[in-house]
Amino acid sequence: MRDRLRSIPVFANVAATAFTDTNLPENPVPRVGEWILSAEAAGQAEPHAMSICTVSADGVPSSRVLLVKDIDEDALYFATPADSRKGLEIAACPRVAAHFHWPAAGRQVRLVGVAVDQGRAASEGDFAERGRESRLSAHLHRPGPLPSRRAALDEFERLGELHPDEVPCPPSWTLYALAPTEIEFWEASTDRVHHRVVYRRDAAGAPWHHELLWP
């Protein structure tokens, strides 16, 4: 395994860098969206998927992948059930870390911030924009173990019959804003002298400061 893993190419698709010290915006949040779109243009599948790490009340971290639904000047938005593991952990500790890796673009972004519940109207608005199967599958979220895959398939079919037209938004479906206080942009360079810049601010809404970091 060791030799096999060490033979896998890295940064194979790195293009000429567009990341320059003179091209740094004052507000880095929209730049995350720009990097998502340029990763898509570079051929990255699901470039809007980020891993997000939460922490349990007793300090045990856990991470999973979520889709980013929107980005504005101040935050990234994601949606998930509030009674999921991540939702319960956010309720106990809203501080989260998130991460994108776009191999097709040779880039990553790391974020630290707080997750903020956007309320029922925004959550229902997000739910309404999901495809029918995704709306139905949101109703399959239950606590505890699943007895068999058959049970989930049967329940999915039952839900489809129960809701032939409109699929109601589950009360726990929640749109969250991830308002970052730290964002680090990383871009590979073929000479291995990679680029890093970190932005920090004291709180959401406060001014951003940035500095370059050693590779």
Ligand SMILES: Cc1cc2nc3c(=O)[nH]c(=O)nc-3n(C[C@H](O)[C@H](O)[C@H](O)COP(=O)(O)O)c2cc1C
């Ligand atoms: C590409 C991808 C996108 C996903 N998008 C979402 C999403 O937007 N919302 C969500 O609740 N789960 C999404 N999931 C599933 C989560 O990764 C996770 O398995 C699920 O939400 C349960 O997480 P939890 O037990 O940590 O709460 C996605 C998974 C993948 C691989």
